[in-house]
Structures are given as C-alpha cells and as structure tokens.
Amino acid sequence: MNPIAYARATDAASAIATAEADLRAHYIAGGTNVVDLMKDDVARPATLVDITAVPMRDIRSDAYGNVRLGALATMADVADAAAVKQNFPFVSQALLQSASAQLRNMATIGGNVMQRTRCSYFRDVSQPCNKRQPGRGCSAIGGENRFHSVIGTSPHCICSHPSDLAVALVASGALVHTRTSRGTRVIPIDRFYVLPGDRPNIETTLEPGELIEAIELPVSAAVRNSTYLKVRDRASYEFALVSVAAALEIAGGTIRSARVALGGVAPVPWRAHAIEALLTGAPATPATFERAGAAASDGMRGYGKNDYKLPLIRKAVALALQTLGGAA
Numbered sequence: 001m002n003p004i005a006y007a008r009a010t011d012a013a014s015a016i017a018t019a020e021a022d023l024r025a026h027y028i029a030g031g032t033n034v035v036d037l038m039k040d041d042v043a044r045p046a047t048l049v050d051i052t053a054v055p056m057r058d059i060r061s062d063a064y065g066n067v068r069l070g071a072l073a074t075m076a077d078v079a080d081a082a083a084v085k086q087n088f089p090f091v092s093q094a095l096l097q098s099a100s101a102q103l104r105n106m107a108t109i110g111g112n113v114m115q116r117t118r119c120s121y122f123r124d125v126s127q128p129c130n131k132r133q134p135g136r137g138c139s140a141i142g143g144e145n146r147f148h149s150v151i152g153t154s155p156h157c158i159c160s161h162p163s164d165l166a167v168a169l170v171a172s173g174a175l176v177h178t179r180t181s182r183g184t185r186v187i188p189i190d191r192f193y194v195l196p197g198d199r200p201n202i203e204t205t206l207e208p209g210e211l212i213e214a215i216e217l218p219v220s221a222a223v224r225n226s227t228y229l230k231v232r233d234r235a236s237y238e239f240a241l242v243s244v245a246a247a248l249e250i251a252g253g254t255i256r257s258a259r260v261a262l263g264g265v266a267p268v269p270w271r272a273h274a275i276e277a278l279l280t281g282a283p284a285t286p287a288t289f290e291r292a293g294a295a296a297s298d299g300m301r302g303y304g305k306n307d308y309k310l311p312l313i314r315k316a317v318a319l320a321l322q323t324l325g326g327a328a
Contacts, residue, residue, distance in 0.1 A: 020209035071110030157200035293318025
C-alpha cells in the first residue's frame, strides 16, 4: 500500500502550487486513466491534486467558428456540442467512438490527451518496459506486438498512442493552453507530444506541475468537411488498430487543402504530411484517393505480429478520403 495525500483545489493557482511543490503529484479529474494506472501499480503518486472544482468546463465558440474547450469539459459534452459537430465533425466522431458512454460522461478532455499507452508490457510491472523504467528494455520488440506502432518508434519503445481525440486534434491543428506559476503558454498540438527516442518515459513537453487549461480548435474550410474512421477488433469499447482523421477543402473538383492524421500506428498521434502534400492541388477523384492510400504506409515497418497494419493503413486512408470526396 502506497500512502497518498489528497488535495482539493478550487482554482488553478492553488492546484499548480500544490503540484509544483511535489514532483510526484498527479492531477485528477475524471480519474478514468490515473486510477487505472494506480490499480496496476504503474502510477504511484505521492499526492492527488483534485481539480474537479476548478472552473474549466466551458465550451465556447466565437463568431468565426473557432472553439475553445475547457480542460474539464467531458468527452460526452464536447461530442454533443453544436459548434463542434458543425465545424469539427471528426472531433465529435472520434469522441463518440471512444471508450463507453459511461466513461465519456466522466472522462475529461484534458485527461484524454494525457492518457498513457495501453501496451500490456507497460501495464504489467513484472515485465521490462523502458517507458515505465528506463533502461530495462522493451518487451514488445520481439514479443506480443499486434497493437504496436509501425512508425515513429525507437530501439527503446514501439508502443502506440491510445487517444482517438488526439488524432483528430492533430489533424485540426489544435492549440493546447497551459499554465504554471510563471505564467501561461500555448503549445501547438504537433509540438505537445514527444517521440520515444532514447527517453520513452518523456511523453509530452509539459513541465512538472504544468496544468492544461483549455484546448483551442481553429476552424477552416477543410475541417468543416472532415471524418474520423476507426478500425478495431470490435464495434465498441476498443482501441484503434488503425484510425484516420481526415479533412479536405474541395473547390471546383480540386483539393485546395488537406489534413490527415493517423492513430494506432505511432507512439504519438501521427500527422501524415506526405499524404497532405500529395493531395493538395490534385483532383478530388477516386484515383487520387487510391494513390494517397497506396502511399500512406511509406516509411513504415512492422515488427512481426503487427505487419497487418501496413495494408490496413493504406485501405483505411483511401476509404476515409473517398468518404469525404463523395460528401463534397
């Protein structure tokens, strides 16, 4: 039994002060990920800083259609928000395809983007894992790696990122608003997550005690025409084998701009810049979408049991793009 202190904060400043004073402190809101990790003995916080009373639940949109999501807004509330459904369809779809209705009613947006990998070796403290204990080795390389990554990996870690929402956020170009005792900053979502490299235990660019206050969604013509495609073993309460968040701006039969991100394939939500470049300026035709799908797995490699992901990625990308092209 690990002793745990509990602190209930009513404002951001007091929450941050408590967390910055204890490097082993964890913020807790919905608790759907932190509590799981504590049960598995993976997370051992000295202090739980309860932020549920901090006023960060608002969902606001401006006259242009940009949306600001308070970090404590629930997945369910964001998925159902009219401004999100209208201007960022793939964000709403990604949330509705996540977890279960009960969890979506409890889990928060800030917690969702911070959730940690579902790699079974990471969650089994009897197994070596560099993400949990640097220097111990990666059991998934040469082990059971059916759910693991095919790009962005390193010799130290091949885990995959679990969040559906984060994939849509990366495709949308979201901004993460954070606060510390020294002030605030805005982190582009592309720079929020960190590839494993030789330090797989470092997952984000957040500083100790830094608090996510909100996530901003910038609207564009492309994201208004977007979709989220999730391929999984069963139809509900399952993590993605491969997912695609895609957005296309099409005018006069030509793709004016494209945004594509992939899930289930990398240790971070993966922005597919090469696919976007291939699509931009091309005719919005089935041939273009097939060509983009065929190129989607370029530069990727399997580790044995996850080799199936390469053809699956190609088909999923082509299907998501064809869905958008047909809608446009």
